[in-house]
Amino acid sequence: MTQRLQQNYIPALTGVRAMAAYLVFISHFAEVFDGGFPHIIQRFFGEFHIGVSIFFVLSGFLITFRYYNSFHLTGAWFRQYLKNRVARIYPMYFLLTIAAFTYFFITGDAKVTKGLPNPVGLMFMNITFVRGFFYQYWDTGIAQGWSLTVEECFYFSAPIIFLIAKKYGKFYIQPVIITIFAIVMFLIFRNINWHGFFGEFSFVMVFTFFGRCFEFFVGVQLARYVLKNGFKRTNKISFTYVGFIMIFVCVFVMALQTPIAPWLFGLETPIGIITNNYVLCIMVAFFFYGILTEETSFKKLLATPFVELLGKSSYIFYLIHLGWMYTLIMGSFNQLNDYIFTLYDKWQKDWISPFQYDWVNLLLVFIVLNAVSICLFKLIEEPLNHTIRKSNFLIKYKPRPKGIAD
Numbered sequence: 001m002t003q004r005l006q007q008n009y010i011p012a013l014t015g016v017r018a019m020a021a022y023l024v025f026i027s028h029f030a031e032v033f034d035g036g037f038p039h040i041i042q043r044f045f046g047e048f049h050i051g052v053s054i055f056f057v058l059s060g061f062l063i064t065f066r067y068y069n070s071f072h073l074t075g076a077w078f079r080q081y082l083k084n085r086v087a088r089i090y091p092m093y094f095l096l097t098i099a100a101f102t103y104f105f106i107t108g109d110a111k112v113t114k115g116l117p118n119p120v121g122l123m124f125m126n127i128t129f130v131r132g133f134f135y136q137y138w139d140t141g142i143a144q145g146w147s148l149t150v151e152e153c154f155y156f157s158a159p160i161i162f163l164i165a166k167k168y169g170k171f172y173i174q175p176v177i178i179t180i181f182a183i184v185m186f187l188i189f190r191n192i193n194w195h196g197f198f199g200e201f202s203f204v205m206v207f208t209f210f211g212r213c214f215e216f217f218v219g220v221q222l223a224r225y226v227l228k229n230g231f232k233r234t235n236k237i238s239f240t241y242v243g244f245i246m247i248f249v250c251v252f253v254m255a256l257q258t259p260i261a262p263w264l265f266g267l268e269t270p271i272g273i274i275t276n277n278y279v280l281c282i283m284v285a286f287f288f289y290g291i292l293t294e295e296t297s298f299k300k301l302l303a304t305p306f307v308e309l310l311g312k313s314s315y316i317f318y319l320i321h322l323g324w325m326y327t328l329i330m331g332s333f334n335q336l337n338d339y340i341f342t343l344y345d346k347w348q349k350d351w352i353s354p355f356q357y358d359w360v361n362l363l364l365v366f367i368v369l370n371a372v373s374i375c376l377f378k379l380i381e382e383p384l385n386h387t388i389r390k391s392n393f394l395i396k397y398k399p400r401p402k403g404i405a406d
Contacts, residue, residue: 008066012291014311015302016058021314023051024144025321025366027265032358043255046265050251050280052147053215057284059151060219063158068227071162078159079395085155087388089315092381093148096319097126100141103324112324114140135196135203144322146207153209154216161220171224175217182210202260202268205277215281222285231293240290240298246283250275310370313377321369329368333361 027048034042067081101123104112113119116137125131126141132149139146165171182205185198198204205211253275257266266272291299301307310317320326337355344351355361390397 010292011303011308012299013058013062013288013302015304015307016054016288016291016311017314018307018310018317019302020051020054020058021318021321022366023048023054024318027051028144028322029362032362040255043266044251047251047254047267049265049267050247050276053276053280054284055147056150056154056212056215057219057222057281057288059154060216061223061285061288062219063155064162064220064223065227067158068162068166068223071159071166073159073163076395081159082155083394084389085152086393087385089148089151089155091384091388092316092319092376093142093145094127095380096316097123097141097145100324101126109324109327111327112141116140133197133208135200137195138203138207142319142323144318150207150209150212154213157209157213158220161217165224171217171221175214178210178213182208185210202263202273205273206268211273212277214278215284218281218285219288222288226289226292233293238290238294238296239286240294240296243283243285243287243290244298247280247287250280250283309374312382313370313373316376316381317369317373320372325372326365326369329365330361333364337361 026045027050030042030045030048033045071077100112101119103109104119113122114137116122122131122137122140125134125137126145129149129152131137131140132146138149161171161174164174182198186201186204189198190201192199196203198208209216254266254269254272257269257272259265260269263269267276290296291302302311333355337353340353340355344353355364
């Protein structure tokens with residue numbers, strides 16, 4: 001086991017974060033591929049939301065890999081654990097959410113509030129993550145930030161999951177109980193019009209922790225297996241490539257489903273939910289197991305310094321790739337396109353503008369968003385992360401021994 005693994009840090013899995021974020025980016029702009037391609041291709045790219053599933057399985061694995069063996073459910077342990085989670089997730093989410101609502105107050109762009117009243121209340125629901133429990137509000141603010149409500153639910157649940165697994169030997173029954181709870185909540189609230197709180201089945205199963213808990217538990221179990229058995233194995237199965245191929249088989253299955261209005265993807269159909277929530281995550285775990293235990297060209301690519309940097313900044317990329325910042329950048333390209341054609345008319349020339357093709361603009365936006373993400377990571381996210389971890393927030397800071405992950 002290398003020194004970096006001893007430090008509970010696996011570079012290739014950081015690279016996986018970038019891959020997952022880019023898959024989500026493609027899914028949100030799959031309509032670009034509709035002109036000149038068979039419709040099934042657009043449907044296929046539209047199901048690349050699987051990047052979220054990759055994030056969920058990865059979170060389950062990493063939290064368990066880092067904390068399971070050192071777990072002690074004491075006040076001090078939990079405060080330190082919570083401090084680390086806040087440092088990692090909250091500062092950039094808070095700043096970018098405030099920026100999104102500031103953009104709304106300046107421009108009046110209803111995409112931020114989805115046309116709903118009381119933007120101040122919506123902003124509060126967003127910065128506290130509670131919007132993710134309500135069908136009416138889940139995609140307000142930073143729309144894709146709904147997944148952070150799911151992540152936070154797992155972060156708070158993880159110590160309890162560890163306790164029940166270690167002290168009582170009850171691991172596999174936990175996701176069953178949580179899923180049953182989700183269904184019961186839906187049955188209770190489906191006829192109660194309280195802003196869509198657990199009131200729509202597909203919403204509960206696709207956009208809440210209670211519907212998607214199995215993905216985290218798959219990651220947890222993978223970490224438990226690796227912690228027990230190590231990174232060495234004797235069989236020759238190429239889990240990396242088999243898992244990777246099977247991930248996209250699952251994507252194709254979802255692409256074949258006919259979306260059920262008002263939803264847009266095969267994910268929200270019954271077969272899509274089963275495929276995404278219970279089959280895909282197992283394929284992702286196979287892929288991760290290959291990354292952990294095999295030396296492949298794919299792993300080497302994911303662990304290269306540049307891809308690692310993209311992975312470290314991918315959280316910001318995920319938060320800004322859809323919403324007000326994307327709108328501003330794409331709007332700038334559209335203005336440039338109009339200006340260029342104005343010049344062509346003035347010069348009486350019939351030339352091609354570099355900004356007249358949607359796919360070119362999307363590629364340029366992708367590059368700019370990555371550049372912005374890296375800058376924000378280096379200048380804001382990373383310094384804030386270190387500052388909070390070394391502060392006395394929640395618990396007095398004590399330097400940790402070298403080689404121990406925090």
